[in-house]
Amino acid sequence: MKKPIKTGVFALSLLCGASAAADISDEMVKIGVLSDMSGIFSDLSGEGAVTAARMAVDDFVANEDPAFQVELVTADHQNKTDVAASRAREWYDTQGVDMITDVINSAVALAVSEVTRDKDRMLMVTGSGSTAINNEQCSPNTVFYAWDTYSLANSLGRTLTDQGYKKWYFVTVDYALGKAIEYDATKAVEQAGGEVIGSLRHPMGTSDFASFMLQAQGSGADVIGIANAGADLHNAIRVANEFGISQQQKIVGLSASMTDVHALGLNTTQGMLLVEGFYWNQDEQARTWSRRFQEKTGKMPNMLNAATYSAITQYLSAVKRLGSDDADAVMADLQEREFNDLFAKNGHLRPDGQLIHDVYLFQVKTPKASKGDWDYYELVDTIPAERAYQPLSESRCELVKRAGSRT
Amino acid sequence: MDIFGVPITALLAQLMIGLVNGCFYAVLSLGLAVIFGMLHVINFTHGAMFVLGALFSWAGLYYFDINYWVMLALAPLIVGVFGIVLERLFLRRIYHLDYLYGLLLTLGLTLIIEGAVRSAFGVSGRPYGPPPISGITNLGFLMIPNYRLWVIIASLLVCAATWFVIERTRLGSYLRAATENPKLVEAFGINVPMMVSLTFGFGVALAAFAGALAAPVMQVSALTGQTMIVIVFAVVVIGGMGSILGTVVTGVCLGLVEALTKVYYPEASSMVMFLVMVLVLMVRPHGLFGGRE
Numbered sequence: 001m002k003k004p005i006k007t008g009v010f011a012l013s014l015l016c017g018a019s020a021a022a023d024i025s026d027e028m029v030k031i032g033v034l035s036d037m038s039g040i041f042s043d044l045s046g047e048g049a050v051t052a053a054r055m056a057v058d059d060f061v062a063n064e065d066p067a068f069q070v071e072l073v074t075a076d077h078q079n080k081t082d083v084a085a086s087r088a089r090e091w092y093d094t095q096g097v098d099m100i101t102d103v104i105n106s107a108v109a110l111a112v113s114e115v116t117r118d119k120d121r122m123l124m125v126t127g128s129g130s131t132a133i134n135n136e137q138c139s140p141n142t143v144f145y146a147w148d149t150y151s152l153a154n155s156l157g158r159t160l161t162d163q164g165y166k167k168w169y170f171v172t173v174d175y176a177l178g179k180a181i182e183y184d185a186t187k188a189v190e191q192a193g194g195e196v197i198g199s200l201r202h203p204m205g206t207s208d209f210a211s212f213m214l215q216a217q218g219s220g221a222d223v224i225g226i227a228n229a230g231a232d233l234h235n236a237i238r239v240a241n242e243f244g245i246s247q248q249q250k251i252v253g254l255s256a257s258m259t260d261v262h263a264l265g266l267n268t269t270q271g272m273l274l275v276e277g278f279y280w281n282q283d284e285q286a287r288t289w290s291r292r293f294q295e296k297t298g299k300m301p302n303m304l305n306a307a308t309y310s311a312i313t314q315y316l317s318a319v320k321r322l323g324s325d326d327a328d329a330v331m332a333d334l335q336e337r338e339f340n341d342l343f344a345k346n347g348h349l350r351p352d353g354q355l356i357h358d359v360y361l362f363q364v365k366t367p368k369a370s371k372g373d374w375d376y377y378e379l380v381d382t383i384p385a386e387r388a389y390q391p392l393s394e395s396r397c398e399l400v401k402r403a404g405s406r407t
Numbered sequence: 408m409d410i411f412g413v414p415i416t417a418l419l420a421q422l423m424i425g426l427v428n429g430c431f432y433a434v435l436s437l438g439l440a441v442i443f444g445m446l447h448v449i450n451f452t453h454g455a456m457f458v459l460g461a462l463f464s465w466a467g468l469y470y471f472d473i474n475y476w477v478m479l480a481l482a483p484l485i486v487g488v489f490g491i492v493l494e495r496l497f498l499r500r501i502y503h504l505d506y507l508y509g510l511l512l513t514l515g516l517t518l519i520i521e522g523a524v525r526s527a528f529g530v531s532g533r534p535y536g537p538p539p540i541s542g543i544t545n546l547g548f549l550m551i552p553n554y555r556l557w558v559i560i561a562s563l564l565v566c567a568a569t570w571f572v573i574e575r576t577r578l579g580s581y582l583r584a585a586t587e588n589p590k591l592v593e594a595f596g597i598n599v600p601m602m603v604s605l606t607f608g609f610g611v612a613l614a615a616f617a618g619a620l621a622a623p624v625m626q627v628s629a630l631t632g633q634t635m636i637v638i639v640f641a642v643v644v645i646g647g648m649g650s651i652l653g654t655v656v657t658g659v660c661l662g663l664v665e666a667l668t669k670v671y672y673p674e675a676s677s678m679v680m681f682l683v684m685v686l687v688l689m690v691r692p693h694g695l696f697g698g699r700e
Contacts, residue, residue, distance in 0.1 A: 234626035265534025
C-alpha cells in the first residue's frame with residue numbers, strides 16, 4: 001500500500017513544482033526509539049537513549065532547518081521479542097514511522113530487523129551487539145551501528161595475549177551472548193599465540209559467583225575472561241576482588257562498559273581494561289555534548305547513548321540530502337560517506353550493514369588518579385576501524401556473498 | 408585424591424562456599440516461613456524487602472556515614488516498620504479471603520516497590536566499598552574471606568534465635584495460639600491484631616537483615632529481588648510451608664546441593680533446586696518438615 005501512495009505523491013509533486021520534502025512520506029520523518037525502559041538493560045539504554053534521541057532531533061532541526069518535520073516516538077519493548085515485533089509493525093503500518101533505533105537486547109534486535117525488512121523501512125541498531133545481526137541474519141534494511149561482541153572480545157583478547165597473558169580461562173553465561181563473546185575472544189587469543197585452557201558455563205542471573213571464580217582461579221590461567229553482562233558481570237568481578245583473585249590473575253570483563261564501572265566503583269574495577277567506541281571525556285566535542293546530556297539526565301552518557309545520537313543525526317542528514325526517506329536510497333547514501341561525528345570516527349558503512357569505526361582501549365583509573373565523579377578512563381590505545389571489526393572476508397552474511405559474486 | 412575428577416580439596420572448598428550460601432538462603436527464607444506459618448499470607452514482597460534492606464544499608468553508609476554494624480540493626484528496623492504499615496493498610500483487609508488474594512496483593516506491592524527503587528537508583532546497583540570485615544583466613548583447602556565466615560555465624564544465630572522465640576517462649580506460644588484460634592486468644596485479653604502486625608514486621612525485617620548482610624559482597628539492585636524470591640519460595644516449599652526448622656535445614660542443604668552442581672554441571676546450578684523441589688513434592692506433598700495442613 002505504501003509504495004503506490006508514495007509514488008502518487010511524488011507524481012503530484014512533480015506536477016505542482018515539487019518542494020524538497022516531496023518524496024518524504026507524510027511530509028514527516030518519524031523516528032521510533034524502541035528500548036528497554038524498565039528491565040535489566042534500562043541503565044545502559046532506556047531513558048538515556050530517549051534523551052540522546054531527543055537531543056539529536058532538536059539539534060538537527062535547530063542547525064539544519066529541514067523542509068520536513070521530524071517526530072520522535074518511544075516505547076518499552078520489555079525485553080520481549082513478540083512485544084517488540086508487534087510494536088514495530090504497528091509503528092510502520094499505522095504511525096508512519098520511518099526508522100527505528102536502539103533495540104537493545106539482541107533477540108529483540110533480530111526480531112525487529114525481520115519486521116523492518118518486510119516493511120522496507122530502516123533499523124539502526126545502537127543497543128545490541130550480537131554478531132548474528134550482520135552475519136547469519138543480516139538485512140539490507142539494518143545498520144549495525146554501535147558495537148558488537150567481535151570488536152570487544154577480539155580487541156581485548158588480542159591485546160592481553162600480546163602483553164604476555166597467554167593462558168585464558170572463560171567464565172561464560174550460558175546463552176547466545178556469552179557463547180558469542182567466548183567464541184570471538186578464543187579466536188583472537190589463539191591467533192595471537194595464546195591458548196584457552198578451560199571454560200565453564202553458568203546460568204544467567206546467578207547471585208553468587210564464588211564457586212565459579214574459584215574454579216577459574218584453580219585452573220591456573222593468566223587471564224580470567226568474563227563473558228557475561230549486567231548483574232552477572234558485577235557479581236563475578238566483586239567476588240574476584242573479595243577472594244583476592246584479581247591480585248594474582250588478570251580479570252577482564254569482555255563486554256564491560258562505563259555503566260558497569262559506575263555501578264561497581266573504582267575500588268573494585270581499577271586497572272581493568274575495556275574496549276569502547278566512545279568515552280564522554282575523549283575530546284572537546286564529546287565533553288560539550290556529554291555535559292548537556294548530564295544536565296538532562298544526571299549522568300554521563302555511555303557509548304550507546306552517543307551512538308543513538310550519532311545514528312539519528314546521520315540518518316536525518318541523509319534524508320535531507322536526498323529529499324527522500326526511502327530506505328534503500330538512504331542506505332545507499334550512507335554507504336557512500338565517511339562518518340566523522342561525535343561518536344563515529346573514520347566510520348564507514350559496509351554492505352553487511354556493519355558500521356565500522358575506530359574503537360578505543362581504555363584502562364580504568366585508580367581511585368587516587370580519578371579527579372572526581374565520572375572520571376574513570378585512561379586511553380591506552382586507539383584501534384583503527386579496519387582492525388577492530390570482523391573482516392568482510394569472514395562475513396557469513398548473504399548480502400556480502402551476493403555483492404562479492406557480482407564483482 | 409579425586410572425587411569424580413575433582414580434587415578433594417577443591418570439592419571441600421566448594422562445599423564451604425555452598426555452606427555460606429545455604430546459611431544465607433536459610434535466613435532469607437526464614438521470614439517468609441514465619442509469615443506463612445503464622446499469618447497464612449504468601450508474602451511476595453519478600454524479595455523487594457531484601458532489596459530495601461540492602462539499599463538502606465548502602466544508603467546509610469553513603470549518605471549519612473552510618474557504619475555497617477549500625478545499619479545491620481537499623482535497616483531491618485526501618486523495613487520492619489514499613490512492613491507493619493503495609494500490614495495495617497492493606498493485608499489486614501484480606502485475611503478472610505483465599506490465600507491467592509494475599510499473593511496477588513503482595514505481588515502488586517512488590518512491583519510498586521521495585522519500580523520506585525528502579526526509578527530512583529537504576530537497575531545496576533551501587534558500589535558498596537570494601538566489606539566491613541576484611542582479611543582472608545586460610546582453611547587449608549580454601550582461602551575464605553572473613554566476611555563470609557561472619558555470614559555463616561550471623562545467619563545461624565538469627566535462625567536459632569527465631570526458632571527459640573517462636574517455639575520455646577511464652578510470646579511464641581501466644582503467637583501460635585493466636586493463629587490457631589484468634590477469638591479464644593483474644594478472649595484472654597491478648598491483642599491479636601497487634602501480634603499479627605508485629606509478626607509481619609518481624610518477617611520482613613528478616614528479609615531486610617539478609618539484604619544488609621549481602622550488601623557488602625553482592626551487587627544488589629532493584630531487580631535482585633526477583634531472582635531471590637524464586638529461590639526463597641523453593642526453600643520454603645521444600646522445607647514444608649511455614650516450618651521454621653524445615654526452612655533452615657532446607658536452606659543450608661540447598662546451598663550445598665547447589666555448590667556440588669556448580670562443580671559438576673554448572674549449567675544446571677540455578678535449576679537444581681527446582682528439581683529437588685519436584686522430587687520432594689512427589690514423595691512428600693507437604694514438604695520435608697510440613698504438617699498435615
